[in-house]
Amino acid sequence: MTQPLSETSDSYRTAEESTEGHPGSIPVHVAVIMDGNGRWATRQGMSRSDGHRAGTDNIRRITRAFAERGVKYLTLYAFSTENWHRPSDEVQTLIELIEYAILKEVQSLHEQGVRIKHIGRLERLPRSLQESIRKCIELTKDNTAITLSVAFNYGGRTEIIDAIKAITADGIPSDRISEELVRGYLYTDGLPDPDLIVRTAGEMRLSNFLIFQSAYSEYYATQVCWPDFDEAEVAKAIEAYGTRKRRFGKVEE
Ligand code: FPP
Numbered sequence: 395m396t397q398p399l400s401e402t403s404d405s406y407r408t409a410e411e412s413t414e415g416h417p418g419s420i421p422v423h424v425a426v427i428m429d430g431n432g433r434w435a436t437r438q439g440m441s442r443s444d445g446h447r448a449g450t451d452n453i454r455r456i457t458r459a460f461a462e463r464g465v466k467y468l469t470l471y472a473f474s475t476e477n478w479h480r481p482s483d484e485v486q487t488l489i490e491l492i493e494y495a496i497l498k499e500v501q502s503l504h505e506q507g508v509r510i511k512h513i514g515r516l517e518r519l520p521r522s523l524q525e526s527i528r529k530c531i532e533l534t535k536d537n538t539a540i541t542l543s544v545a546f547n548y549g550g551r552t553e554i555i556d557a558i559k560a561i562t563a564d565g566i567p568s569d570r571i572s573e574e575l576v577r578g579y580l581y582t583d584g585l586p587d588p589d590l591i592v593r594t595a596g597e598m599r600l601s602n603f604l605i606f607q608s609a610y611s612e613y614y615a616t617q618v619c620w621p622d623f624d625e626a627e628v629a630k631a632i633e634a635y636g637t638r639k640r641r642f643g644k645v646e647e
Pocket of ligand 1: 428429430431432433434442446449450471472473477488491492493495544595620
């Protein structure tokens with residue numbers, strides 16, 4: 395049986411209510427762009443699929459490491475709406491890996507008190523996978539140690555378009571449309587904005603990830619590829635966050 399993680403309260407917070415970057419503060423919500431699986435594998439003479447496998451195996455230890463440091467929400471960018479344009483065998487591998495991860499990891503994550511969420515569009519995924527995703531969300535819905543949101547078939551622009559369509563379909567008049575109302579129509583409804591966005595493997599871009607929610611997020615980029623991003627790298631990212639002073643567009647008091 396896996397050791398449960400300590401419980402944390404699960405209150406909803408907007409970005410401004412999140413940590414404000416006091417020295418040493420811990421981000422409430424960390425979102426990670428898990429990049430570099432392909433480069434990691436190529437450097438070792440392995441296939442890109444091997445890189446994605448190693449990347450999948452890293453999810454458990456990193457979820458645990460962030461939870462043990464007091465992070466309450468972790469969101470991982472696993473498959474973007476643009477990733478469908480990759481070679482079909484690579485797309486197939488990524489779909490198989492999420493199926494495999496659900497089979498192999500979910501019970502242990504559940505025992506650790508991890509609540510699992512999905513953000514993105516489910517409909518283009520195989521029906522059996524959609525069903526497995528729904529089951530693991532249901533199984534873990536009352537867990538409180540950390541909320542792990544997996545962005546799979548996710549795109550920030552698609553998310554905003556889906557929100558606009560739903561707002562229109564609900565017949566909401568324009569004078570009722572506010573930031574808070576829009577938030578409630580995003581896939582991330584109920585999650586606080588990310589305090590910290592981490593990107594591995596050295597690129598400096600957001601790649602259509604949480605583009606509405608990241609307006610005041612802090613960024614941390616590292617050259618380390620995702621399969622090598624370990625507990626020590628988690629500590630470095632959190633330390634870097636603890637040195638930031640967040641102002642949310644205001645001036646310092
Ligand atoms: C980026 O590496 C990574 C991805 C596109 C996929 C990330 C997916 C996983 C870690 C595994 C599947 C997820 C789950 C939830 C089971 P890249 O291939 O773009 O690397 P490169 O830039 O070096 O080519």
